[in-house]
Amino acid sequence: MKKTRVRFAPSPTGPLHMGGVRTALYNYLFAKKRGGDFILRIEDTDSHRFVPGAEEYIIESLRWCGILPDEGLGPDGRLAEKADERNPHAPYRQSQRRGIYRKYAEQLVGDGFAYYAFDTAAELEAARSQAEAAGQTFIYNAATRGALRNSLTMSSEEVTRLLEERNDWTIRFRMPSDEVVVMEDLIRGHIEVNTSTLDDKVLWKKADELPTYHLANIVDDHLMEISHVIRGEEWLPSLPLHFLLYRAFGWERPEFAHLPLLLKPVGNGKLSKRDGDKMGFPVFPLKWTSPEGEVSRGYREDGYFADAFVNLLAMLGWNPGTEQEIFSMDELIEAFSLEKVGKSGAKFNPEKAKWFNKEYLRMCSDEELCTLFMPILASHGVNAPAGKVREIVALIKERATFVSDFWDIAWYLFKAPEEYVEKDASKFWKKENVDMARQALDNTDSAQAMEEYIRANEWPMGKVMNCIRLALTGSSNGLGIADIMRFIGREEALLRFRRAEERLVIC
RNA sequence: GGUGGGUUCGUAUAACGGCUAGUACUCAAGAUUUUCAUUCUUGCAAUAGGAGUUCGAUUCUCCUACCCACUACCA
Numbered sequence: 001m002k003k004t005r006v007r008f009a010p011s012p013t014g015p016l017h018m019g020g021v022r023t024a025l026y027n028y029l030f031a032k033k034r035g036g037d038f039i040l041r042i043e044d045t046d047s048h049r050f051v052p053g054a055e056e057y058i059i060e061s062l063r064w065c066g067i068l069p070d071e072g073l074g075p076d077g078r079l080a081e082k083a084d085e086r087n088p089h090a091p092y093r094q095s096q097r098r099g100i101y102r103k104y105a106e107q108l109v110g111d112g113f114a115y116y117a118f119d120t121a122a123e124l125e126a127a128r129s130q131a132e133a134a135g136q137t138f139i140y141n142a143a144t145r146g147a148l149r150n151s152l153t154m155s156s157e158e159v160t161r162l163l164e165e166r167n168d169w170t171i172r173f174r175m176p177s178d179e180v181v182v183m184e185d186l187i188r189g190h191i192e193v194n195t196s197t198l199d200d201k202v203l204w205k206k207a208d209e210l211p212t213y214h215l216a217n218i219v220d221d222h223l224m225e226i227s228h229v230i231r232g233e234e235w236l237p238s239l240p241l242h243f244l245l246y247r248a249f250g251w252e253r254p255e256f257a258h259l260p261l262l263l264k265p266v267g268n269g270k271l272s273k274r275d276g277d278k279m280g281f282p283v284f285p286l287k288w289t290s291p292e293g294e295v296s297r298g299y300r301e302d303g304y305f306a307d308a309f310v311n312l313l314a315m316l317g318w319n320p321g322t323e324q325e326i327f328s329m330d331e332l333i334e335a336f337s338l339e340k341v342g343k344s345g346a347k348f349n350p351e352k353a354k355w356f357n358k359e360y361l362r363m364c365s366d367e368e369l370c371t372l373f374m375p376i377l378a379s380h381g382v383n384a385p386a387g388k389v390r391e392i393v394a395l396i397k398e399r400a401t402f403v404s405d406f407w408d409i410a411w412y413l414f415k416a417p418e419e420y421v422e423k424d425a426s427k428f429w430k431k432e433n434v435d436m437a438r439q440a441l442d443n444t445d446s447a448q449a450m451e452e453y454i455r456a457n458e459w460p461m462g463k464v465m466n467c468i469r470l471a472l473t474g475s476s477n478g479l480g481i482a483d484i485m486r487f488i489g490r491e492e493a494l495l496r497f498r499r500a501e502e503r504l505v506i507c
Numbered sequence: 508g509g510u511g512g513g514u515u516c517g518u519a520u521a522a523c524g525g526c527u528a529g530u531a532c533u534c535a536a537g538a539u540u541u542u543c544a545u546u547c548u549u550g551c552a553a554u555a556g557g558a559g560u561u562c563g564a565u566u567c568u569c570c571u572a573c574c575c576a577c578u579a580c581c582a
Contacts, residue, residue, distance in 0.1 A: 011582045046581055121580070137509060137578080170580055188512070197510050202580045213582050237511060237577040258512085261575070265518080268574060315531095319520055323530055342520080345575065349518045352532045399544045409544085424542090451541080465541035477543040 004036025005227045009043045012054035015288035016061045019262040022313045027230045028067045029336040040072030042093045045210050061285040065310050066329055089224045094216050101211040104219050105171045105204035113248035116151040117172045118162050139199045142177035171204040181240040186257035186338045193240045201241055218245045230257045257338050260317050261345040271348050281350040303402030308360035312353050316346045358401045369393045372403045382414045413487045416496050417474030424476040426507045433467040447482035471500035
C-alpha cells in the first residue's frame with residue numbers, strides 16, 4: 001500500500017486563522033494515525049497578496065500547537081530551501097519552484113487539454129458586463145471560447161507571433177463541453193458536476209511567469225506524492241477541475257476530503273477576524289501585528305494552553321463517537337478518523353473554549369502552575385518563595401480558567417487592600433460585627449482557635465467572618481479566612497484589621 | 508442569477524432502520540460552604556416542513572424552505 005502523505009499548504013497572505021490550524025491538525029492526525037508524513041508547503045504564487053511575516057507566523061503557530069511537519073522545515077526551523085534526506089522535495093515555497101510549472105502547462109497545451117489565451121483584462125471585463133446586461137453569466141468555456149482570442153480560434157502563425165510579442169497571455173484549461181464528472185469525497189461521498197457549468201481556469205500567467213493555485217497545487221501534490229488531500233470546504237467547487245487535471249496529466253490522483261467550515265458564534269457566515277474583535281475572543285492562534293500596525297489577539301497570549309487549544313479545535317467538526325472530550329495529542333491521533341468528521345459547518349462557541357482551558361488548568365501540576373505564576377507575581381513587584389506560591393496555586397487553581405486569573409483571585413495574599421468594596425462595607429462593617437471580629441481576632445492566636453471562639457460565643461459566623469474578610473481582602477468575596485490567615489500570618493491580619501478600622505466608617 | 512454542499516436542544520454533538528432521542532457547554536433551581544468560587548443533585552431545551560419506501564424513519568428517496576461556499580490572470 002502507498003505511504004500516507006498529506007500536506008498543509010497555506011498562503012502567506014496574513015496570520016493563520018484558527019480554521020486553518022484545524023485543517024492542519026486534521027491532516028496531521030490523519031497522517032500520524034496511519035504512520036504517514038505531514039508536509040508543510042507554502043503556496044505563494046500570488047505575489048500581490050504576499051504579507052511579510054505571515055510565513056514565519058504560520059510556522060510558529062504550528063510549532064506552538066505541536067503540529068510538527070515531517071517534511072518542509074529545515075534544521076533551522078525555517079522553510080527548507082535545499083533538498084536533503086529529510087526534505088527530498090525542497091524547496092517547499094512555490095515561488096521558489098516557479099521553474100518547474102511552465103513545462104507542465106505547455107504539456108497540457110501540447111496534448112490538447114489547454115490552450116493559449118490572449119484576451120486582455122479589459123476585453124474579459126467587457127464580455128462579462130455585456131453578458132450581465134443581457135441577464136446572463138459570462139463563463140469562459142466551450143460555449144464562449146470560440147468567439148474569444150485564443151490559440152483555438154487563431155492561426156498558428158498569429159499565435160506564435162503573439163506569444164513572442166506580448167507578455168500578458170495565459171494558458172487556460174480546456175474544460176470539456178458537456179461531461180458529468182463523477183467524484184468521491186471521503187467525507188461527503190458521491191458528488192457529480194456537469195462541466196458545462198465550469199469555466200476554463202487560467203493555469204499559468206506569462207505576466208508573472210507563475211502558475212495559478214490550481215496548476216501549482218496539482219503539480220506539487222503529484223511531485224510530492226501526496227496520497228490524501230484534506231482541505232476546507234471552500235475548495236469543493238474546484239474539485240472537478242482538479243479531477244480533470246489529474247486525468248489530463250495521466251496521473252494517479254490522491255483521495256480528497258473536504259472539511260466543514262468554522263462558523264461565527266452568532267448569526268450566519270464563516271468565522272472572521274471581526275467576530276473575535278466584536279465578541280472578545282481570539283480567532284488566531286498567536287498574537288499578530290500586521291505590517292500596518294494593527295494588532296489581533298491570539299490564543300497563546302490570551303492564556304490558553306496549546307494542548308487545550310488543540311483539543312477544542314479537534315472537537316469542532318469531529319467527535320470520537322464516545323463521550324470523551326478531553327484528549328491529549330496522542331489520544332487524538334489514536335482516536336481520529338475522517339469517517340467521524342461531520343459534514344455541516346460548526347459554530348464556534350467561545351464559552352466552551354474557556355471550559356476546555358479550565359479543564360487543562362486543573363490537570364496541570366502545582367509545580368507547573370507555580371512556574372507560570374512566578375513571573376506574573378514578579379510583574380506585580382511580588383517576590384514570594386516558590387514553596388509558598390505552590391501552596392497558594394494549589395488552593396486557587398479550581399477557581400481559575402487561565403493562569404492570568406490567579407492574580408485577580410489571590411492578590412490579597414501578597415499585599416494589603418488599598419480600598420474596600422463599598423457595597424460589601426455597608427453590608428458587613430457594622431458596629432456589632434466589628435466588635436465581635438476585633439475580640440475574636442485579639443483573643444485567639446490562630447484561625448482555627450478564632451473559629452472555635454466565635455462558635456463558643458454563639459456569634460453569627462457569616463457576619464463576623466465577612467467583616468474580617470472585608471478588612472483582609474477589601475471585599476466579602478474570596479478564600480476562606482483560615483487560608484488567608486495561614487498565608488499572610490496573624491500579625492499582618494491584625495494590621496489589616498486596624499487599618500480597616502481607621503479607614504472605614506461604621507455603618 | 509448559476510453550480511455545489513449542508514440542516515438533531517441556544518451551541519458542539521451521539522444514536523451506522525428498532526429503548527422514554529443520550530452527553531457536554533451555557534442557563535435556572537436546590538444542597539454544601541464563614542462569603543465567593545468549587546463540588547454534588549435536579550431541571551429547561553432538538554430531529555426545518557411535506558410526501559414516499561418500510562411492521563417501524565433522526566437515519567433511505569423525492570419535493571419545499573432556509574443556511575453556507577464557490578462563481579478572478581486570489582488562494
